[in-house]
Amino acid sequence: QVxxxxxxxxxxxxxxxxxxxxxxxxxxxxxxxxSWFRQxxxxxxxxxxxxxxxxxxxxxxxxEGRFTISRDITKNTVALQMNxxxxxxxxxxxxxxxxxxxxxxxxxxxxxxSS
Numbered sequence: 001q002v003x004x005x006x007x008x009x010x011x012x013x014x015x016x017x018x019x020x021x022x023x024x025x026x027x028x029x030x031x032x033x034x035s036w037f038r039q040x041x042x043x044x045x046x047x048x049x050x051x052x053x054x055x056x057x058x059x060x061x062x063x064e065g066r067f068t069i070s071r072d073i074t075k076n077t078v079a080l081q082m083n084x085x086x087x088x089x090x091x092x093x094x095x096x097x098x099x100x101x102x103x104x105x106x107x108x109x110x111x112x113x114s115s
Contacts (some may be wrong), residue, residue: 002026002104006095009109016035020080020110022095024104028071029053033098036069038091045094046085049080053072062088085113 003025012018020036028034035050049069051057057069068081078095090113095106 002097002102004095004097004104004106006106006109008092009093009111011112011114012082013115014086014113016085016113017081017083018085018108019082020093020095020111022078022080022106024076024078024095024097026076027073028076028078028097029073029098031099033096034069034071035096035098036078036080037094037096038111039094040088040091048093051078072109082111085111087113089113 005023006020008020033050033052036048037045038048039045048060048063049067051069051071064082071078090111092110094106094108097104
C-alpha cells in the first residue's frame with residue numbers, strides 16, 4: 001500500500017504565495033504520474049498540475065503561469081508552488097500518485113485565499 005501525505009496549505013492573502021508538499025512512501029521515479037487536484041465546495045475535483053515520470057509537466061489553464069509543480073526524487077516528494085493566488089484558488093488540495101493499475105490519494109489539505 002502506497003501512502004501519500006500532503007503538508008503546507010492554510011490561510012493566505014490574495015496575491016500571496018503558498019507551497020504544498022506531498023510525501024510518497026515509495027520511489028516516485030517509478031510512478032507514472034504525480035498530480036495535484038483540488039476540490040472547491042459544491043464543485044467537482046479538478047486536475048491542477050501533473051508531472052510525469054519523464055519530467056514533463058502539465059497545468060490547468062486557470063493556474064498556468066502562477067503555479068509550479070516540481071519533484072525531488074531523492075526525497076520522494078512533489079511540491080506545488082502557488083503564486084499570485086486568488087479567492088478562486090480556495091479549495092481542498094489533493095496529491096495523487098497514478099500507476100497503471102491504481103490511484104493513491106492523500107487525505108487532502110485546505111488552502112483558503114482570503115484577506
